[in-house]
Amino acid sequence: MKKIDYVLITLGMAAMVLAASCAQHTGDSSRQNSAGAVIENIMTRTSVRQFTSRPIAKDTLETIVRAGMAAPSAMNKQPWAFVVVTEKEMLDSLRAVHPYSNLKTATAAIVVCGDLEKAIEGFGREYWIQDCSAATENILLAAHALGLGAVWCGVYPNPNVMPQVARVLGLPSWVIPLNIITMGYPADESQPKDKWNPENVHDQRW
């Protein structure tokens, strides 16, 4: 190999390494920029219970449900189903069976359900609750990021409310409603609560 070829090959390889390193750094810094926004979104989320009459666009609701499905789940079973309710009659029917659902002014509700046919068998079956809770938090955070307000209204394990919600939605027996997330555009500015409590943190051991 001529000396000039050797120099050209070495220069080419150095350029490739430099380009890869720059790409890595650009990725890191843009992730750092968005990290601030993500943390801000988490820290400013709060339950919202009063809404304006402005409807939520279909694609906005789809984005929110996509965020729900991006949640982690045990063994990646994704044992969930989401019932998206926007019809006034259906919202009213849900409100009739859930006394604390804040559905009076909500323009939409997403009912997060566990699908036991997709759940792990044996004791791991109960992971569906954690999986669906993770999806729920993703939905709450996505709604907040999109300028919506929302609140998690518990259904499972309330023995009075669960069958009623299942009946209203026509759920099959293996699908369990975990909660109703009521949502809409906020009617007022709700202030997030400061829940930081260092007493709840233990260093290495209790």
Ligand SMILES: Cc1cc2nc3c(=O)[nH]c(=O)nc-3n(C[C@H](O)[C@H](O)[C@H](O)COP(=O)(O)O)c2cc1C
């Ligand atoms: C499992 C669960 C069940 C809840 N059920 C209801 C409910 O039925 N009605 C309601 O208005 N809020 C409900 N909430 C919302 C809580 O009241 C709220 O998250 C809590 O007061 C903390 O306030 P924040 O969400 O503004 O931080 C529920 C929350 C969780 C996690």
